[in-house]
Amino acid sequence: MPYNIKEMVNKKARFVAGHRMCAGCGAPPAIRTILNALKEDDNAVISNATGCLEVSSFLYPYTAWKNVSYIHTAFECASATLSGAEKAYEKFRKDGKIPQDKHTKFIAIGGDGGTLDIGFQSLSGAMERNHDITYICYDNGAYMNTGTQRSSSTPLHADTTTSPAGKVLQGKSQPRKDLTQIMVNHNIPYVAQTALFGNQKDIYEKAEKAIYTHGPTFISVFSPCPRGWGYPTEDLQAIEKLAIDTCFWPVYEVENGVYKITYKPAKKLPVEEFLKTQKRFKHLFKEENKHLIEEMQEEIDRKWNYLLMMEEVTNKE
Ligand SMILES: Cc1ncc(C[n+]2csc(CCOP(=O)(O)OP(=O)(O)O)c2C)c(N)n1
Ligand code: SF4
Numbered sequence: 001m002p003y004n005i006k007e008m009v010n011k012k013a014r015f016v017a018g019h020r021m022c023a024g025c026g027a028p029p030a031i032r033t034i035l036n037a038l039k040e041d042d043n044a045v046i047s048n049a050t051g052c053l054e055v056s057s058f059l060y061p062y063t064a065w066k067n068v069s070y071i072h073t074a075f076e077c078a079s080a081t082l083s084g085a086e087k088a089y090e091k092f093r094k095d096g097k098i099p100q101d102k103h104t105k106f107i108a109i110g111g112d113g114g115t116l117d118i119g120f121q122s123l124s125g126a127m128e129r130n131h132d133i134t135y136i137c138y139d140n141g142a143y144m145n146t147g148t149q150r151s152s153s154t155p156l157h158a159d160t161t162t163s164p165a166g167k168v169l170q171g172k173s174q175p176r177k178d179l180t181q182i183m184v185n186h187n188i189p190y191v192a193q194t195a196l197f198g199n200q201k202d203i204y205e206k207a208e209k210a211i212y213t214h215g216p217t218f219i220s221v222f223s224p225c226p227r228g229w230g231y232p233t234e235d236l237q238a239i240e241k242l243a244i245d246t247c248f249w250p251v252y253e254v255e256n257g258v259y260k261i262t263y264k265p266a267k268k269l270p271v272e273e274f275l276k277t278q279k280r281f282k283h284l285f286k287e288e289n290k291h292l293i294e295e296m297q298e299e300i301d302r303k304w305n306y307l308l309m310m311e312e313v314t315n316k317e
């Protein structure tokens with residue numbers, strides 16, 4: 001169904017109010033929009049790894065998950081758990097034990113720590129085995145639930161409790177692991193990177209494609225965290241937009257190997273515009289650290305140019 005905001009907000013909700021995530025957190029609206037892409041009559045099995053989203057939305061006997069089947073899994077096995085459920089469903093369906101007119105979609109959700117680090121091998125395995133599942137990583141760039149420890153998705157030079165900016169370090173010394181590209185290299189039918197900026201169109205359309213493409217699919221969704229990044233809650237939307245306009249977080253999709261950048265800023269802003277909105281990058285604005293911002297800008301430009309090049313090359317073939 002093409003994106004239509006009226007129809008979307010009136011659809012049966014799958015993730016509802018009453019969870020305990022912080023105000024100004026990017027994850028709840030992102031997950032709600034993604035699940036809104038499910039067709040009304042379809043069921044979904046959600047395999048959710050531990051992390052802020054899980055611990056804040058599923059406190060027995062309360063739950064913010066509605067009209068879905070929900071499994072809380074450990075970090076390591078969100079994808080393995082979902083693979084098993086999907087295979088069992090396929091077998092029951094084949095044996096006629098499940099009505100043929102009912103459809104269930106299989107969706108795993110994990111944070112960046114649970115996806116890029118601890119659950120990485122089970123994710124890679126599930127993708128390679130060609131399960132009919134969708135994996136959603138909500139990426140807030142650290143282990144937020146346990147107090148903002150660095151993950152392999154923490155951006156270069158970001159201040160976290162285990163990469164503290166001070167006399168010894170200037171935040172994390174390593175650049176982010178690029179999981180979206182790693183997923184592209186699994187040669188799966190659909191991979192996308194998205195964010196909530198301006199409206200929900202980009203995220204909704206990508207979620208719909210991912211959920212309804214047969215085979216393994218993957219989405220990485222930008223997920224700001226006011227507590228770990230240090231920004232006032234009301235700045236959520238502005239930060240999402242700056243991440244896109246500076247190309248800090250490019251939004252694109254790769255469908256059967258063909259790249260499409262889904263938003264190209266008319267004027268690409270310097271990365272400072274994004275960095276200055278958050279306390280985790282405050283140390284970079286000291287006179288002696290200006291070169292670190294230049295280093296970040298170079299990394300962003302290199303990756304953006306790579307995407308432009310891949311878009312050109314893969315659309316020619
Ligand atoms: C194997 C394992 N290691 C560590 C933990 C402790 N732990 C619980 S939540 C969490 C942080 C999760 O980070 P992420 O996946 O990025 O999700 P976020 O909290 O940032 O949303 C950690 C380390 C755990 N539950 N299991
Ligand atoms: S700590 Fe961060 S990621 Fe966790 S609920 Fe709060 S804002 Fe969201």
Ligand SMILES: [Mg+2]
Binds near residue numbers: 112113138139144151
């Ligand atoms: Mg995280």
